[in-house]
Amino acid sequence: MKGILIGIGNPNFRDDGVGFWVVKALEKEVKAVHFLSPTLNMLNHMFGYEKAVIVDGVKFGHRPGEIVEFFIEPSGNSENYFGGLTHSLSLKEVIATGYLTFKEDMPQYIKFIGVEVEDIQMFKPSLSEPVKKTLPHIVEKVRKFLTT
Amino acid sequence: MRKIEIEPITRLEGHGKITIFLDDSGNVDEVFFQVVEFMGYEKFLQGMPIEEVPRTASTICGVCRAVHFTASLKASDEIFSVEPPPVAKKLRRLLFLAHHIEDHTEILYALGLPDFICGPTAPPEERNIIGVAKRVGRDVVKDILKKRFSAVRIVEMLGGKPAHPVSAIPGGWSRNITEEERQEILRLADDCIELGKTTVNLFKEIVVKNPEYSKLLRSDTFEVVTNYLGTVDENEKVAYYDGTQKIVSHDGKEIGRFRGKEYLDYIAEKTIPWSYSKAPYLRKIEWKGFVDGEGTSLCSVGPLARFNVSEGYSTPLAQKEYEEMVEFFGKKPVYNIFAYHWARAIEILNQAEMIKEIAQDPDITDPETCAPLGEVSGEGVGIVEAPRGTLIHHYKTDSNAIVTDANLIVPTTFNKGSIQVAVKKAAKYFIKEGEVNEGILNFVEMAHRPYDLCLACATHAYPGYLPIQVEVYSKDKTLLKKLRNF
Structure with missing residues (x-):
């Protein structure tokens, strides 16, 4: 089964870059793409894959490093756990747009793995300790999802 | 005086806050569009070899991925004295x-x-x-x-x-x-x-x-009646990557032209006590505040500003559409x-x-x-037309081309005053004698959206849209009405 990893986040902003670091860890094993933020550009990288996993930093008030994971419904309405920018689309809109307009090309399964961040303000190209500690678990989850 | 706040709630990135003050008659007295920008990149780039800057600057924003890249690349050419x-x-x-x-x-x-x-x-x-x-x-x-x-x-x-x-590499392409x-x-x-x-x-x-x-x-x-700044080519047509920066007044008269470091002769930045971001204005007119109309010192940038400063577009199909748009409005500049x-x-x-x-x-x-690199000049300015307007990257380096100072003027900062005026006009339209029309929520969004705000784009906002809350208080601070889009 073909699968793709999409990591989201800016590695210059500490834990915001967790998606980037997961991509770096797995890019030699699986098809992996990194984006700084959610964008429609993600869609044509997903096309043709049976499954995709999206890794992003989240801030839901959980313990830093804690993982939240769920499958994204084609409507994008699985959970309220999607981010966006002031002048671009939210992840929810991106996925929902993909399923609405390119249903036949989109992966059958899209899993979202969110990692609770501790610090996203500091200009520092490394992860905080709690998120760094979680990184191997995230990598293993992604590997398992994409290779089984 | 009553106070209305339109405030984004759960924000992880740079955010804006709109505060509206009503007068005793319940009409809009003043509006403050506050931007919490995280422009730490200027500091972050200091100490970095200039040749590394374009690749790093391109991470400022996931959406604007090519614009900071290109502006800093042009500046790095100048620092290495290379064409x-x-x-x-x-x-x-x-x-x-x-x-x-x-x-x-x-x-x-x-x-x-x-x-x-x-x-x-x-x-x-x-x-x-x-x-x-x-x-x-x-x-x-x-x-x-x-x-x-x-x-x-x-x-x-x-x-x-x-x-x-x-x-990117200074002096060319890889x-x-x-x-x-x-x-x-x-x-x-x-x-x-x-x-x-x-x-x-x-x-x-x-x-x-x-x-x-x-x-x-x-x-x-x-x-929103302001001066306009954009880039034109040798035929006065809109240019994006290179060209000359041209400023016209609210009535379309040319105020000046500049290239590179000359921007300092035309553009000044006003520090305002209630906002983290500075407000650029035309140096020769001097700061007149957040007011539009004749004599304004505000200067808008972006697609409409480019339309206003130019004599159209360099290509046939676009030029035809330009002429149709001019005909629709019957005049230029279009406000x-x-x-x-x-x-x-x-x-x-x-x-x-x-x-x-x-x-x-x-x-x-x-x-x-x-092209082979030349001597390190120690200073470089890269100016491009980003999708949302004129973008300036200005760097100083030491003799080893290590960045010692960086100044970035981004289009949203240029448009800060214009957005302020636009939001105030929308608020005045929807708030009359204490009556707050619920349409204000949408129309305030519509008023800033043409400028396509780009605040600190590095991180994400949840829950995926811009939450806005309007609170209306009476003179004695009793909450009369609360409007929200979330």
Whole structure:
């Protein structure tokens, strides 16, 4: 089964870059793409894959490093756990747009793995300790999802 | 005095806050559009070798991935006293123009046009690209997105990475393109031209030909009368990658022109106590505050500003659309902020035609993409027209080309005063004698959206849209009304 990893986040902003670091860890094993933020550009990288996993930093008030994971419904309405920018689309809109307009090309399964961040303000190209500690678990989850 | 706050709630990125003060009669007295920008990049870039800066600056924003890259690249050329060979400039322009198209398309279909296609009073959960697809048809939006992917493909092909471009080197470009790639760009350019035609026609069908929206386009309620700054080529046509920066007054008279470091003679920045970001203004007019009209020192940038400073576009199809837009308004400059979207749509067509013109030249496969570096000059300024307006990167370095100082003036900062005026006008329209029309929520969004705000774009906002809350208090601070879009 073909699968793709999409990591989201800016590695210059500490834990915001967790998606980037997961991509770096797995890019030699699986098809992996990194984006700084959610964008429609993600869609044509997903096309043709049976499954995709999206890794992003989240801030839901959980313990830093804690993982939240769920499958994204084609409507994008699985959970309220999607981010966006002031002048671009939210992840929810991106996925929902993909399923609405390119249903036949989109992966059958899209899993979202969110990692609770501790610090996203500091200009520092490394992860905080709690998120760094979680990184191997995230990598293993992604590997398992994409290779089984 | 009563106070109304329109406040984004759960924000992880830089955010804006709108506070409205009413007078004793319940009418709008003053509006403050506060921006919490996280411009730490200026500090972050200090100590970095200038040749590393374009790749790092391109991570400032995931959406504006090619603009900071290109501006800092031009500055690095100047620091190394090098003029890139013609082929390198053409490759840079190709990437930059394709980036404009992907950005403009996303802004129009995801943020700008939904207000008109779905209706300004439609709930936010329907006023988006999904709502557009439901109204104009899934296949139409599918076709638009497929053609937008053609622009994305050009950016990724030339830039080298999906997230942000990395193929920059001072004095040139890291590799040449093959003849096969040139042919592919030509095919992709045709898609982009069709995308431009579709977008312009859709705007005219949905907005211009709609009597209600046409009235809105001509309404002085949404006019913001300022000076305008944009870039023009030697024929006074809109330019994006290079050219001369031109400023015109509110009545279209030329105020001045500059290149590179000369911007300091024309642009000053005012520190304001209630905001983290500075407000640029025209140095020669001096600071007049956040007021528009005759004598204003505010200067707008972006697609409409480019339209206003120029004599049109360099390509035939876009020029024809320019003339039609001038005819509609019957004058220039055009002040109505919704005309930003119209100019944005025409620019897609212009940029696509320009890509085709560049790619038709077989010489763009020339392998000589780099010029040898010269002496370290110690200072460089890169100015480009980003999708949302004029962008300035100014660096100083030591003799080893290590950055010692960086100053970035981004389009949203340029437009800060204009946005302030636009939001105030929307608030005045919807708040009369203490009565707060609930339409204010949507129309305040509509008032800043043409400027396509780009605050600190590095991180994400949850829950995925801009939460806005309006609170209305009586004089004795009793909460009278609470409006929210979340």
